[in-house]
Amino acid sequence: MNATTLIELGLTGLLVALIPLSLVWRAKGFDNKYRKLVWVTMFFTFDLIMFGAFTRLTDSGLGCPDWPGCYNHSNPLLAHAHINAAQEAMPTGPVTWGKAWIEMTHRYFAMAVGVLIIALMAMAWRRWIRSRGAERQYRPWFPTALLGFVCLQGAFGAWTVTMKLQPVIVTIHLLLGLTLLAMLAWLAARQNPHLPVAPSGRALVWPATIGLALLTLQIALGGWVSTNYAALACTDFPLCNGKLVPDMDFEHGFTLWRHLGMTADGDFLPFQALTAIHWVHRSFAFVVILYVVWLAHKALRDEGLRKTGRWLLIIVGLQLVTGLATIYLSWPLAIAVVHNGGAALLVMLLVMLNYKARYAPAGIAEADSQPAVAAPLGSV
Template sequence: MVIQLAIMGLLAALLPLATVWASRDEDKYRKLVWVTLFLTFDLIMFGAFTRLTDSGLGCPDWPGCFGHSNPLQAYEHISAAETAMPSGPVTVMKAWIEMIHRYLAMGVGVLIIAIMVVGWRKWRRSLDRSSRFSPGLPTALFVFVCVQGAFGAWTVTMKLQPVIVTIHLLLGMTLLAMLAWLGARQSHHAPVDAVGYSLRVPASLALAVLSIQIALGGWVSTNYAPLACMDFPLCHGQLVPDMDFANGFHLWRDLGKTATGDYLPFSALTAIHWTHRMFAFFVLGFVAWLGYRAMKVEGLKPTGRWLIILVIAQFLTGMSTVFLKWPLALAVIHNGGAALLTLLLVMLNYKTRLARRTASEPMPVFSATTRTSA
């Protein structure tokens, strides 16, 4: 079974690797990084789809499905479980969704191994040992994807325990951010005005604030609390409804249970939803302000503009999930919006770092002779 699963991971990585190899782009390493980033974004979206369709236990063991490498071989076991409980966590459809998610994850793992191997080779062959081919980040990516795989396994074996599933989501977003930084390091960027150096702290804070909001959103999703407040902007007709923060934000507990094993009260779900909703206003204001500031800096205008557009769109999709009773497609798009915001803020942080370099370099002195020759 393990060998068959390894083959499935190689097959999942075969098409993107072939695309990179056949590309006319002379810088195939850069192409490989960006293709891997794109597939990691797709994996996050499909992971959200897996979670939101309640398919996380479609195959209740790991790494295979009832001891097999694919649902076809495990069809008898899956059918028996579905017959016993038609609306339960194990169905044929949910098993395929879960295993496709695992195949994609293995494919991304293979691509990251390829990035690490090629990065080390290029760094050893490079005469200037430039930071572009520094193997530190690719190696960290490999370690990180192994940790992410472990949390993926624990997600199943610990029966969707909310804190494990939320950490799994955060690790996926961090992996995406690391790939974005590596991709930015391979790409050419327009010169950034030295004024952009002043945005380095706000850009870092914005990324931290967004990470907190993503964690809160993951906590809402993994505790099945998106519809705990059915109205907006109020919750149960109140600005501050009855809430149980102690049970709602107790991290180490089973799904749907309190730390003592009792059923989680609805007021705890309300507290989870309400906290995510209220913090969203702060994220909207801070990121929009940062985008506005970035639009005034030469070299950061497109990034700032897209930040404003995307954070407003993300806020609107969040509200729409309440008004439209949490439709699946909109909920997946909302997860994708969080990933795109992460990418944009990583790029903004990278560009402000370039501005710091620009600010630290001595300004060229132009003499009359230089101006004449120009």
């Protein structure tokens, strides 16, 4: 790819990033600008994950079969001859005008997130150097790690395309995106004051950590369902293909290194393998739901964690409803995208819960506790 195309792609990412950056620069004072940039970057990353789910669920991942451009161009309009030829050869194939624009829009948003993180890192380093390390809230190590992580995520985005949507690569790409969101949620939690947390809330440090680990495993299983197109392997509930325990092929279903739709030996993936993938994700979902509901119930007992616990219950309920709807309604696109977004929201909420349980101001016993620090409007 020539330098002109790379410059055009970089400028496009910068232009997209200017929209959230303009909102940030309207804030008064460096502290407010930095805090707002952290939160804006987190929510922009959440939007990117949602659009990534839309890209994957519309089979647009190979809409432009090279990377980072589209047939060595910065946008599909310049690649019209290649796209027209591919679409005429396969009207419903992986390359069409609609899929090309969806894929490139996803890449533009990803580049914009990179620009936002660079701006975040630059602000942190500038303040850290000027204060000679006196202002610990601007320690630049975490923002710098974010930049390294987003570069790693970009590499897996490239491999997703060049390795033709190999399931394990696409699943890792999803998990890295959610890890980036979790890191931003942790950084965002550091920017806001929080209500005091009583000793009972402090006791949730390890349960909250376990909850985040269980959710991560469930998201990995969900990503494996999505990247293997196994969402409709079971079309009934609570049974699966009329059985409580259907015929399943775990060996082929959970062989990680293989091409999409194929076994490791190069044969077509049997339907029983897709059933195993779907059934494991569905079954483990109830373990995660029960645990998170229990964790949220514990959080509701503490004033400092109550709002986060309440939102956990709401989003878990949303996940249950959208998960069942994808089965009964044969996987409608909008509901499937919302289901992916719900998983991302749960990641953010559990990260917030982990942060508050560890670092919120210490409170006294619940019976005598009084809120000492007002939480900002809308904080979770």
